[in-house]
Amino acid sequence: MSNWLLIIYCGLITFLTRFSMIALLKKEMFNDRIREILSFVPSAIFPAIIFPAIFLDNSGDFQLENNPKIMAAIIAMLIGIISQNIIATIISGLASYWFLIFVI
Amino acid sequence: MNNKFRVFLKGIFDVSPLMIPVVPFGLIFGVLSIDIGFSPIETMGMSLIVFGGASQIVLLQLFSGGASSLVIISSVGAVNSRHLLYGAVVSEHLSDLKLVWKIVISYFLVDQAFARSNEYFKKNKDKDKYFHLFGGGITCWVIWQTTTFLGIVLGAFIPEKLGLSFAVPLTFLALLVNDFRKLINVIVIIISGLVATFGFNYVPYKAYVIVAGVTALLTAAILTKLNKKNE
Numbered sequence: 662m663s664n665w666l667l668i669i670y671c672g673l674i675t676f677l678t679r680f681s682m683i684a685l686l687k688k689e690m691f692n693d694r695i696r697e698i699l700s701f702v703p704s705a706i707f708p709a710i711i712f713p714a715i716f717l718d719n720s721g722d723f724q725l726e727n728n729p730k731i732m733a734a735i736i737a738m739l740i741g742i743i744s745q746n747i748i749a750t751i752i753s754g755l756a757s758y759w760f761l762i763f764v765i
Numbered sequence: 766m767n768n769k770f771r772v773f774l775k776g777i778f779d780v781s782p783l784m785i786p787v788v789p790f791g792l793i794f795g796v797l798s799i800d801i802g803f804s805p806i807e808t809m810g811m812s813l814i815v816f817g818g819a820s821q822i823v824l825l826q827l828f829s830g831g832a833s834s835l836v837i838i839s840s841v842g843a844v845n846s847r848h849l850l851y852g853a854v855v856s857e858h859l860s861d862l863k864l865v866w867k868i869v870i871s872y873f874l875v876d877q878a879f880a881r882s883n884e885y886f887k888k889n890k891d892k893d894k895y896f897h898l899f900g901g902g903i904t905c906w907v908i909w910q911t912t913t914f915l916g917i918v919l920g921a922f923i924p925e926k927l928g929l930s931f932a933v934p935l936t937f938l939a940l941l942v943n944d945f946r947k948l949i950n951v952i953v954i955i956i957s958g959l960v961a962t963f964g965f966n967y968v969p970y971k972a973y974v975i976v977a978g979v980t981a982l983l984t985a986a987i988l989t990k991l992n993k994k995n996e
Contacts, residue, residue: 682852705981712958
């Protein structure tokens with residue numbers, strides 16, 4: 662599939678998830694239980710991107726020793742929990758990563 | 766002042782503080798997309814056509830990992846399933862709109878605009894209130910396109926050894942900061958992460974994002990049910 666076709670399909674599915682509910686559904690079709698479960702979607706999906714990017718190397722092998730990403734991610738997570746701030750989390754993670762690879 | 770315009774400005778005003786974290790997100794997206802090998806036009810096209818930060822970064826991540834188109838598209842769908850919730854929540858406020866407005870509003874229904882307009886809709890009942898979501902959505906749109914463009918320009922000057930691809934897990938980590946304080950969320954996060962990491966090489970077609978997401982969501986369903994029984 663060409664890159665453009667891929668981009669268009671990804672755009673379509675993104676639009677359709679937003680549009681389908683506005684166009685087709687009434688609020689009553691979602692009970693509290695389904696809403697409660699959907700509220701867990703970020704917690705259920707984002708770690709599937711986060712963990713492999715930290716613990717695996719480019720070829721998909723485990724990289725647990727000499728891996729500055731693990732320490733940097735832990736620092737970012739702690740700063741995130743304390744500050745509840747998105748920018749502070751990203752910057753502290755990148756800063757500690759650069760510190761670990763360039764300074765130490 | 767025209768009431769529609771007033772509500773539109775209110776939408777811009779309300780969503781603006783939420784734009785601060787979008788700036789690094791957009792820059793990182795632009796830089797990484799060029800780094801992975803998409804052309805500047807394709808990168809700009811992604812921000813214009815998809816217009817969704819998490820969707821676009823998942824697209825990049827899986828594309829660079831060699832996933833098939835079908836898996837990329839369905840993973841983007843999985844990431845977007847949270848929008849089903851937004852749509853269902855705001856639909857009652859938008860049910861009287863013409864189809865063309867429903868289409869326009871759907872394109873602009875991003876996380877930040879949803880969060881602010883949903884609060885506004887609960888308090889205001891006037892018929893022009895959808896202009897609030899329109900104003901907020903356009904604000905997000907302008908910031909997202911601008912920062913994507915700046916990322917594309919900056920990408921040419923950023924050396925690869927800075928390891929900026931590490932910004933991807935960091936931005937997603939940052940989006941979860943509110944969830945680390947809730948026990949059920951923490952368990953769901955760990956399950957999803959472990960399934961994805963151990964399934965990375967074994968789940969066929971690089972569909973590990975979907976497998977991990979479904980497993981973790983089922984866990985959430987079970988845990989919330991158990992939690993209620995104990996109350």
